[in-house]
Amino acid sequence: MHTFEFIRPADVANAVATAAQAKTAQQGADIRFVAGGTTLIDLMKLNVETPARLIDINRLPLDKIEMTPDGGLKIGATVRNADLAHHPVVQRDYTVLSQALLAGASAQLRNMATTAGNLLQRTRCMYFRDAAMPCNKREPGTGCPAITGSNHTLAVLGTSEHCIATHPSDMCVAMAALEVTIHVQGSRGTRAVPIGQFHVLPGNTPQRETVLEPGDLITHVTLPPPVAGSSQVYLKLRDRASYEFALASAAVVVSIARGNVTRARIALGGVGTRPWRSPEAEAALVGRSANPANFRKAAEAALRAAKPQSENAFKIELAKRCLTHALQMAATA
Amino acid sequence: MSEQKPTEPRKHHADVRGLSRRSFLTTAGTAGVIAALDGRDLTAQSPSADPPRIDDRVGNAQVTLHVNGKEHRLRIDPRTTLLDCLRETIALTGTKKGCDHGQCGACTVHVNGRRVNSCLSLALMHDGEEITTIEGLGTADALHPMQAAFVAHDGYQCGYCTSGQIMSAVALLTEPCGPDDIAVKELMSGNICRCGAYLNIVRAIQQVRRTA
Numbered sequence: 001m002h003t004f005e006f007i008r009p010a011d012v013a014n015a016v017a018t019a020a021q022a023k024t025a026q027q028g029a030d031i032r033f034v035a036g037g038t039t040l041i042d043l044m045k046l047n048v049e050t051p052a053r054l055i056d057i058n059r060l061p062l063d064k065i066e067m068t069p070d071g072g073l074k075i076g077a078t079v080r081n082a083d084l085a086h087h088p089v090v091q092r093d094y095t096v097l098s099q100a101l102l103a104g105a106s107a108q109l110r111n112m113a114t115t116a117g118n119l120l121q122r123t124r125c126m127y128f129r130d131a132a133m134p135c136n137k138r139e140p141g142t143g144c145p146a147i148t149g150s151n152h153t154l155a156v157l158g159t160s161e162h163c164i165a166t167h168p169s170d171m172c173v174a175m176a177a178l179e180v181t182i183h184v185q186g187s188r189g190t191r192a193v194p195i196g197q198f199h200v201l202p203g204n205t206p207q208r209e210t211v212l213e214p215g216d217l218i219t220h221v222t223l224p225p226p227v228a229g230s231s232q233v234y235l236k237l238r239d240r241a242s243y244e245f246a247l248a249s250a251a252v253v254v255s256i257a258r259g260n261v262t263r264a265r266i267a268l269g270g271v272g273t274r275p276w277r278s279p280e281a282e283a284a285l286v287g288r289s290a291n292p293a294n295f296r297k298a299a300e301a302a303l304r305a306a307k308p309q310s311e312n313a314f315k316i317e318l319a320k321r322c323l324t325h326a327l328q329m330a331a332t333a
Numbered sequence: 334m335s336e337q338k339p340t341e342p343r344k345h346h347a348d349v350r351g352l353s354r355r356s357f358l359t360t361a362g363t364a365g366v367i368a369a370l371d372g373r374d375l376t377a378q379s380p381s382a383d384p385p386r387i388d389d390r391v392g393n394a395q396v397t398l399h400v401n402g403k404e405h406r407l408r409i410d411p412r413t414t415l416l417d418c419l420r421e422t423i424a425l426t427g428t429k430k431g432c433d434h435g436q437c438g439a440c441t442v443h444v445n446g447r448r449v450n451s452c453l454s455l456a457l458m459h460d461g462e463e464i465t466t467i468e469g470l471g472t473a474d475a476l477h478p479m480q481a482a483f484v485a486h487d488g489y490q491c492g493y494c495t496s497g498q499i500m501s502a503v504a505l506l507t508e509p510c511g512p513d514d515i516a517v518k519e520l521m522s523g524n525i526c527r528c529g530a531y532l533n534i535v536r537a538i539q540q541v542r543r544t545a
Contacts, residue, residue: 006394006411006457034458041414041453042434054411056458082447086509106523107508108501109435111447112454242522 002050008059012185012217015055020187020215027137027207033057033217035078036112038105039122047131048122048138062116062219065089071225077116077218081171082107084115094223096232096251100174100269103236106243116218119172119182119198120210123165124245125154136162137206151309153247156316158273159307163206165273167199168245173269174234176277177251181222187215192222199274209274227263230255231333235326236269237318246270248319250326254285261285261294268302271319278302281323295327296320374405374422396460400425401469411457415449416440418456419466427467427496431525438524441497441504442466448504450523467496470503478544479503482537490528498524502538506545514539 009015015033022031032051034040035058043049062077065087073089084090085101105113127133127146134142146154146164155166175195182193198210212218236249249269255262264285268276281302288294299320306316394411397404398418405423416433419425419442428451431439435453442451443465471477476484479502489495501524510516517535526534 001412003410003412006455008460034455036453037455037458038435038450038453041455045433054455058458082508106438107505107520108438108441108448108450108523109453112449242519 001044002047002052004051005053007053007055009055009057012060012062012219015057015060016185016187016215016217018053018055019217022214025212025214025216026209029214031055031214033116035114035117036080036109038109038113039117039120043122043129046129048129057217068222073223075115075221075223077220078114080111081105081113081115081118082110085110093226094174094178094232096177096234096253097171097174097223099232099234100170100236100249100251103234103246103249104170115171115221118169119175119218119221120212121167121169121172122209124168125165126150128165137165137202137209140205140207147309150311152311153245153270154309154312155273156271156306156308156312156319157268157276157303158201159309160202160204160206160273162204163202163273164309165202165206166245166270167272167274167276169275170234170236170246170249170269172199172275173249173267174251175221176267176275177232177253177265178223179265180224182218183220183222184212184216185219186213186217190219195275196277202273227253227255229257230263231330233326233330233333235322235329237322238270248315248322250319250323252323252326252330254290254327254330256290256331259289261288261290264298266298266302266323268319268323271303271306271315280304285327290327290331292324292328295324295331298327299323374407394457396457398423398456398459398464399462400464401466407456409456411455413456414452415442415444415454415456415459415464416451419451419464422456425466425468428500429493429496431494431497436525437494437497438501439494439497441500441524443500443504446504446507448501465500467500470499477503478541479506479537482541483534486533486537486540487530488534488537489526489530494524494526494528498526498534502534502541505538506542512542517542 019031022029031053033055063079064076065079066074068074081101085098091098127135128137134145136144144163154164180195182198184191230253232253234251236246238244238246246269248271251267253265264282266278266281281298284298284301303316303320394409397406419428428442429439431437433452435450440450440452441448445463471480479499505520510520514535517538
């Protein structure tokens, strides 16, 4: 691990001002915020991340879960995944989020990992994590050995010829289906970013994963008011029963009235280069009868643009079955 | 770790020269890391003593940890993980380093009563916090009920993952967890046992949960 200066900021403004001196907020940033550390310390040990300055945000007042005036929920940046998953309002009104959080990592890691950190979780692509290998995300222009190499776990949606790395988060998939808003404080003030606009596709700049700029600190996330009568499911399929990243997952928030789907929010995990909201699946569902045949049609629509690699074509069918099954679970809940 | 007193293993590993394998490794490991990282425990020094000469570039970060009820004022390299700080600077070697990447759970300790992977946390992030390691759980003469249950149910073979398993299991007692074995397995999935003692680990935990 490269050495660094460890900074305990007095307040959020101080943290933002310090971080604003960074050259980039993306891969290889020279200044990083640290909260849980579960991704960043791991990558620093691998020399994938080599910040010269580390800003510890754990003591900043960003660890609260509060109701918002409109009936939604405000989740502080450093709220731990375990606390969010077990919060009574989340368990009651945002079950898909609680289920997604509890499907991720281990109990120890969920006690450490934070809301903002999970939004910025990094891919598990083995080429990205191995500093001895070429990787366009880690070292732009060096190539993507995953495309001709080991890509069993990598993405089939949103890929480019430069990068096929999967976004690993479960939490983000549920948040995409819940249409959360991410609140950022930067050197030019505060702004709110819908989660659908927060993560960017790899394209020809896979080193850029989000819209964050130097100095930008995620302060909190807001959940919209719960949709009355909606049914929510997070279903995760993986190589072992627990403590493993998704090969395919589905977050569904659907409303069904008199046998017909009246509203649907669908997102997929484990298959996309970012948390994968599927407006195609949603359009295929709304106004139609809630039955297995229509659920399968929605799943076909969600994966229509999928591009398989040498080892991961199975993911396309797996994701379709995952979404179909999740919808069936929601319809019969 | 197959004997009756897992918290005091040095009695069971003494070699013919009277220096136990454990105490030798502890001594050598501590000396080695001070040379390498300049990490040191200042707690035992009198306040009037000259401050130790420490390179300003590394090894000069100050942190106070409360470990098993004892305060440690430390000067460490900022890169020092909580795990390395416990093992190498404070010389509490009961906590184990397995993968060093948060994938095995051998390094599990409690921070402010919650279980965490100490390998993925910097010691500097825990200034003033309460740390509990396996050494703080029970004594050889008065085992924690979970330690006793692991002995009774043979919840280990080689013992390397055991302190992490027990720290996880003790934390589990205060977490939301369903009554069935499947719920225990899910909440213990962050602790890998290469020997495959899982069945007996679950039995040990369930026995403690039933009698708690």
